[in-house]
Amino acid sequence: MSRTPPQPDAPVPSPPRRRGPRGDAADTRGAVLAAARSRFAEHGYDGTKLRDVAADAGVDVALVSYHFGSKDGLFSAAMALNVNPAKFVEELTRDGVDGLGERLVRRLLGLLDDRGTPFVAMVRSAATNERAAVLLREFVQREVLGRLAAAIDAPEPELRAALTGSQVVGVIMARYIVRVQPLADADPETLVAAIGPTLQRYLTGAVVT
Amino acid sequence: MSRTPPQPDAPVPSPPRRRGPRGDAADTRGAVLAAARSRFAEHGYDGTKLRDVAADAGVDVALVSYHFGSKDGLFSAAMALNVNPAKFVEELTRDGVDGLGERLVRRLLGLLDDRGTPFVAMVRSAATNERAAVLLREFVQREVLGRLAAAIDAPEPELRAALTGSQVVGVIMARYIVRVQPLADADPETLVAAIGPTLQRYLTGAVVT
DNA sequence: GTCTATATATGGATAGAC
DNA sequence: GTCTATCCATATATAGAC
Numbered sequence: 160m161s162r163t164p165p166q167p168d169a170p171v172p173s174p175p176r177r178r179g180p181r182g183d184a185a186d187t188r189g190a191v192l193a194a195a196r197s198r199f200a201e202h203g204y205d206g207t208k209l210r211d212v213a214a215d216a217g218v219d220v221a222l223v224s225y226h227f228g229s230k231d232g233l234f235s236a237a238m239a240l241n242v243n244p245a246k247f248v249e250e251l252t253r254d255g256v257d258g259l260g261e262r263l264v265r266r267l268l269g270l271l272d273d274r275g276t277p278f279v280a281m282v283r284s285a286a287t288n289e290r291a292a293v294l295l296r297e298f299v300q301r302e303v304l305g306r307l308a309a310a311i312d313a314p315e316p317e318l319r320a321a322l323t324g325s326q327v328v329g330v331i332m333a334r335y336i337v338r339v340q341p342l343a344d345a346d347p348e349t350l351v352a353a354i355g356p357t358l359q360r361y362l363t364g365a366v367v368t
Numbered sequence: 369m370s371r372t373p374p375q376p377d378a379p380v381p382s383p384p385r386r387r388g389p390r391g392d393a394a395d396t397r398g399a400v401l402a403a404a405r406s407r408f409a410e411h412g413y414d415g416t417k418l419r420d421v422a423a424d425a426g427v428d429v430a431l432v433s434y435h436f437g438s439k440d441g442l443f444s445a446a447m448a449l450n451v452n453p454a455k456f457v458e459e460l461t462r463d464g465v466d467g468l469g470e471r472l473v474r475r476l477l478g479l480l481d482d483r484g485t486p487f488v489a490m491v492r493s494a495a496t497n498e499r500a501a502v503l504l505r506e507f508v509q510r511e512v513l514g515r516l517a518a519a520i521d522a523p524e525p526e527l528r529a530a531l532t533g534s535q536v537v538g539v540i541m542a543r544y545i546v547r548v549q550p551l552a553d554a555d556p557e558t559l560v561a562a563i564g565p566t567l568q569r570y571l572t573g574a575v576v577t
Numbered sequence: 578g579t580c581t582a583t584a585t586a587t588g589g590a591t592a593g594a595c
Numbered sequence: 596g597t598c599t600a601t602c603c604a605t606a607t608a609t610a611g612a613c
Contacts, residue, residue: 295546
């Protein structure tokens, strides 16, 4: 197998770009960011080429470097989350700890099922790129699991948070990246029923002997 | 951050290699395979360079191509599992279905905790490389989860198998790749107690409403 | 701000001497 | 079987004209 042959997602037949400032809304930066999110989510950090991002955004490659300095800079900017972790956790825990696991799964799937979310990109990139792994670890641990652990009240909060994170990451890998059936195409509520109790136990149940 | 600066795992001070057949055991092929497993596990498919593999093995780069034809060929050879899935599942299910979840976790951690196992390489590579993703999906689904689903006797065996797989992959990501604490350094038996019941429920419990 | 052209680096693969 | 030398493709980054 020829190692994922050079297949640009869409051949992008090099649309004739005219010179000078763009006539339209001209938010080059925004267009590049959107394209980058999608690319990073699909192919991970190393698999994403600046040329493809530029082509998707309909701008020249050089502009990417111009606006974001480097591929790293682009990645950082693209990963800036569009959801507020604090608000996210607050909404989940607002109604108490009962059914928290189910609510967490439901909310997460709702967030991830509409494509291109930065989180999928982070998980994908984390597998091969050290920078992405650090970002993911720090973000998940501090911004999400830390808050979650603080909100519940049980012994060994860090372990509980990590266990919860492991199941969440596993679902993301299985459903969105590796696409194991029937999990990949399962109805969201099926997964809520199946996985919710797991997270509930990790968060509030008996996890250590 | 300069995107994982060019840091070979060990600087490898280019040991003076003499010409002609190796005087020692001379299992060049085996040495290359071992090095490849370790590299693929550490850096994934795309992150692994033939030059590094060759350096680790103490042989010339050209020999890698000579023996395995291409990077793809090397990957396939390296991924040839050193554990027999059929035997693995048989041993797990031999004593019945009680405590199956715990036994599965315990056996898995025992397998993965001594480094460089091909499975970590597959998970890591699957995130960005399509070939690795296909290999992982097919292997896990057919060789492991399929047998496991057949061995237990419960409705919706495929969903159960996939759910089990998701938690397993999640632990691998969290413990070996992203290294989320305290899960990364947790005592194996702690994880057996924490995660075993989850798998037990996925395999034999009530997972759908 | 945007483009062209190019420097620079990297990594897989091959030809051919030994 | 092993090594040297090299080709070639790919990709990031930058210089400088417009």
